[in-house]
Amino acid sequence: MTKPMKPALNRRVAWMHAMGIALCLGIAPTAQAFKDPMEIPAIIAPKAAKALMLNATAQGSKVVLVGERGIVLYRDFAAGAEAGSGAKDADGRVWTQAKVPVSINLTSIRFSSPNVAWAVGHDGVVLKSTDGAQSWVRVFDGNKANEQVVAAAKKKMDDMQARFDAAKPAEQAKLEAELEAVQFAFEDAEAGARFGPARPMLDVWFKDDNQGWVVGSYGQIFETKDSGASWTLIADRLNNPDFRHYNGLYGDSTGLLLIAGEAGRVYRSTNFGQSWERLDTGYNGHFYGTAVTRNDKGEATVYAYGFSGNVYRLGPGAAAWWKLQSPTKESFVQSFTQGTTVMLVDQKGRLARTDTAGTGLSLVSQAEGKPVTGMAVVGQSVVLSGQGGPRVLDLPR
Incomplete structure (x- = not known):
């Protein structure tokens, strides 16, 4: 039987892995004593726009992606022709790499206002930007968690x-x-x-610049009410005695918060996280995210999506979840709403959309080839995050 590596050896392996990535990104590593990746700023890499990106979001005409080794890329799609220096993606688009204080994989990013953004990642790290994602500071991590x-x-x-x-x-x-x-x-x-700080944060959402939540592995959920200056564990508010992972977090201005989790569970709050109820969908696999549409009365229809193309729907006043017939067996990894419809992307980059009734789901684009981890919508384009950096598609009509 192979013995588990000691933490010190794990960190040494992590350093060796970092050096390998540095070479792939076109950086010449220098000999130095090992340092914790949480203390090493992300290296500005000439090939950063071809690295593995793990999530994406849009704020106005700006798209921001986060990924491996603390890489954060941003681009203003209203800027017009390609100009200036930066990292070029596979299609020649220029991306600017942000200044990030850690070289840890980042898993999710959200804006709380045009200039304030939040990112989370491995080792329980939470980052904050107040200049539109150009530079970041660490406000929380797995040691404090x-x-x-x-x-x-x-x-x-x-x-x-x-x-x-x-x-x-x-x-x-x-x-x-x-x-x-x-x-x-x-x-x-x-x-x-x-x-050590080994448990990742997997998603983040803020109702404004002050109050927000981060969720992650093993039932982690923390809340801040002072713009990230302090964080409070609120795990005891949720019915998760077996510490199942929280994979995705949704919120909106009505007070609705939704967590997509393991074992087919969705957790719901209608009062900005003060109290929660667990919704068992009848599905036993992983959910990676949720989406919400509202009818003309403001009533919510909730969609939970995830592993192997599974999508479940809970309509207004419904007592039970209903499974949609999925056109793909690939996992759905992210979504966005378009009026009363939901667009989802699977891990091969195929886009699927619900019909206006919310009962049908069909593919509206073909596979992209390389693995996809998320997407953002800007204007009439969809920006995919994943292996090989950002990729841009026309938004299906």
Whole structure:
């Protein structure tokens, strides 16, 4: 049996991996002692626009992508002809690489206003930009997250132990399993913290520049109310006792928040995260995101999408989710709404769209070839993130 690598060796392997990526991106690495990627700024790379990009978003005419080794690219699609210096994508479009304080894979990005943006990624990192994604600062990370996770697990264990000690013998027998579960959860949290900031954040959404949420692996969900200056673990508000991953986060101005998670679960809040309910869809696989359309009464239809092309729909007043017939077996990775329809992209870059009734789903474009991780819409174009950097398609009509 192969023995697991020690954390120090893991970090050494990570450094070797970073040097390999540096060579691929056209950078000549210099000999130096290993440093934590969370402390190494992303290297400005001549071939950054051909790197693996993991997510994309648009703000006005600007598109921003995040990806491996802390690479953040942005481009103003209203700028007209190609001009100036920067990294060129496979089609010759020029992208500017942002200044980023970490060289960690970044998984998602959102704007909360035209100039304020947020990005999350591996090692629990949360970044903030106040200049339209040109430069970034780290406002949270997995070390700080681990502190809160351990403290919350210890409090839960201590409270359960006190309850157990105060109970009569007959009641103690009933509480024993619960006590063992919280003790195990505390030990697991401590073990995770000793390993380091290894748990990624996977999505982010802000209602304004001050209040927002990040979600990630193993049931992580944190909230800030002071523009990222401090963060609070709110995992106890959600019914997720087995610490399933939270893969995608949706929010809108009505107070609706949705989390797409493992085991076919969707978590819903209608009051900006103060309370939550778990919606079991009847599906047992992974959901990667949700989308919402509203009718002329403002009532929401929720779509949950993910692994192997699965899409489920919950209409206004419906008691159960309904599965749409999917035209692809590839996983859907991101979506955007167009009026009462939803456009989704699968991991091969094919676009699918619901009909106006929300009950049908059909392909509207062909496969792009290289793996796709997300998309952003700007004007009449769709910008795909994925292997080989950004790619631009015409928006299907």
